[in-house]
Amino acid sequence: MDKWYNVGKIVNTHGIKGEVRIISRTDFPEERYKVGNTLHIFIADKEPLEVKVQSHRTHKNFDLVTFEGYDNVNDVEQFKDSLVKVHESQLGALEEGEYYFHEIIGCTVVTEEGEELGPIKEILTPGANDVWVVKGAKGKEILIPFIDDIVKEIDIDEKRITIHLMEGLI
Numbered sequence: 001m002d003k004w005y006n007v008g009k010i011v012n013t014h015g016i017k018g019e020v021r022i023i024s025r026t027d028f029p030e031e032r033y034k035v036g037n038t039l040h041i042f043i044a045d046k047e048p049l050e051v052k053v054q055s056h057r058t059h060k061n062f063d064l065v066t067f068e069g070y071d072n073v074n075d076v077e078q079f080k081d082s083l084v085k086v087h088e089s090q091l092g093a094l095e096e097g098e099y100y101f102h103e104i105i106g107c108t109v110v111t112e113e114g115e116e117l118g119p120i121k122e123i124l125t126p127g128a129n130d131v132w133v134v135k136g137a138k139g140k141e142i143l144i145p146f147i148d149d150i151v152k153e154i155d156i157d158e159k160r161i162t163i164h165l166m167e168g169l170i
Contacts, residue, residue: 003088004048005102007032007039008063010079018070019055020079022063029058032086033065042083103156109134109144111165112152117142120161142170 008022026032032039033056040048051067058064070076091100101123109117109132122133124143134142144150144163153162 004040004042004085005088005091005100007084007086010041010082010084011062012080013073013076014059014062014064016073018066018072018076019064020066020076021059022065022084023061024063028092029056029063031092033063038086038090039067040085040087041079042085043078044082048085099154099156104132104154104161107154107156107159107161109142109161109163112162113165115165117163117170120144136170144169 007026008024010020011023012021013019014021022033024032031037033053035053035055037053039051039053041051042048051070054066054068054070056063056065067076094100104123105120107120109120111117118134118136120132121135124131124133130146132144132146134144136142150163150166150169151161152164153160155161
């Protein structure tokens with residue numbers, strides 16, 4: 001079964017020349033929206049539509065993209081509220097110590113002493129470092145900053161992350 005990864009959501013059209021406004025969910029907008037790159041648009045109840053990026057620019061908090069063969073607003077109106085995704089084969093290799101969100105989400109967090117805190121259910125990206133949201137006991141959320149002082153070991157194969165439990169974390 002094919003795996004697809006979310007790049008962003010088309011929230012509206014922009015202008016009359018076929019540009020769409022995307023709220024990005026990717027750490028690599030310059031790569032994903034590069035001219036000539038292939039993306040897939042997931043329109044409700046339809047097969048994914050393969051498109052090629054014709055142009056890309058940023059405006060305010062949006063990525064503005066045009067696709068080859070879609071040259072006016074009437075052509076892209078149908079894409080509103082659709083997700084833009086890439087196939088797993090389009091994921092590039094990362095540097096040592098870098099991870100895709102889908103590799104981290106679902107991992108179980110344990111302390112250096114072996115106490116299991118729970119699974120990572122979400123990753124927040126508020127600023128200087130990512131923050132992992134762990135679903136702790138009784139549904140209580142635990143926020144773990146992704147910094148070297150706290151995160152000691154990441155084992156993607158075992159879906160297990162070991163942390164140093166600093167005072168005040170839970």
